[in-house]
Amino acid sequence: MRIAVIIPSLAGGGKERMRLHLIKEWLDHGIAIDLVLCRKQGDLLQLVPSEVKIYEVAAQHNYFFPFGFLRYLIKHRPTHILSASNDITAMSLLINLVTRLDIPVVASFHNHLSSEVQFAKGLKFFSVKIVNFILAKTISRAKGVIAVSKSVADDLIGHFPCLKDNIYTINNPTINQDMRRRATQPLSGNPVPAGIPWIFYAGRLVPAKGLDVLLQAFYKIAARSNAHLVLAGEGPLRAQLTDMVRDMKLIDRVHFMGFQENPLPWMREADVFVLPSRHEGLPNVLIEALACGAQIVATDCPGGSEEILGNGIYGQLVPVDDAVALSNAVIMSLNREFYVAPEILKDRAEDYTVEKAANEYLNVLKNA
DSSP, X not given: OEEEEEESOOOSOHHHHHHHHHHHHHHHTTOEEEEEESSSOSTTGGGSOTTSEEEEOOXXXXXXHHHHHHXXXXXXXXXXXXXXXXXXXXXXXXXXXHHOOOOOEEEEEOSOHHHHHHHOOHHHHHHHHHHHHHHHHHGXXXXXXEESSHHHHHHHHHHOGGGGGSEEEOOOOOBOHHHHHHHTSOOOOOOSOTTOOEEEEESOOSGGGTHHHHHHHHHHHHHHOOOEEEXXXXXXXXXXXXXXXXXTTOTTTEEEEEOOSOOHHHHHHOSEEEEOOSOOSSOHHHHHHHHTTOOEEEEOOXXXXXXXXXXXXXXXXXXXXXXXXXXXXXXXXXXXXXXXXXXXXXXXXXXXBHHHHHHHHHHHHHTO
């Protein structure tokens, strides 16, 4: 068995980290892995195990993926394909259909498809529509379809009814011994003065994450407390968000820390972890925050946030795009008016172990 794991790059998102977790677990099972990337780039490249062969198939542009991937398939003939991006899944299924290579494709979906269509703008909107059109024509050829949450699975069935009997909900492989070890590492470089409460966000700086609403909420929080806000991550909104902070005259209380190789100590030490997303698949950062015993405030957005937080048992859920509700919830957590014991949160996180998810993925692949 040799699995071709296909993702665009290793740019540092949750989906990429989860793929590396699966790969490491499967290597322990003696399974050969080919990591097929559009581009051999990203902050997580250094974490790829040496036993994994990396193939770059579209170095110039993702548009060249079908040609590079076809060359890879013809030359190396993996026994199974696991795809993790909607456009790559569509192309993989189309290539298999046209060439009749008949290599089993298992497709995993990590985002809420309806929300992707709703929030896509300009060329991105047309790209999403084209990908969904191809998926509608080819998805029945997938030997298995994996959704990371029940919400994602239900939404996929709404788009592609043929999946009703061929879809599996497998939660993200998040918790393992390495993750537990990294959660105990010391925090260095914290810009917040000692004794001052602070709120933490980790993730990409993109529109889907609702960071504009978070800053609006923090403006209200700053008027009611001396708390600071720390943002870890990079993305196209960095300059726009910085301008918002400057206009709000909060430059001394909002800290942009860039990409953090290990955000877990930040989660552990923060007074509140906040995720203001407009849509999600199954947000790994919420699982990681649980494992760090962090107090959590998240939006009740389409996707798996509500599932992870047990409908508000393990953290507060607020409406999407509601800065007032978000600020009030964060203040409640800062004041411990809403508080969950860290031991309870850490126990909840153990529902999302790497070993459990890797075995479930492997069962789907073996039966493909």
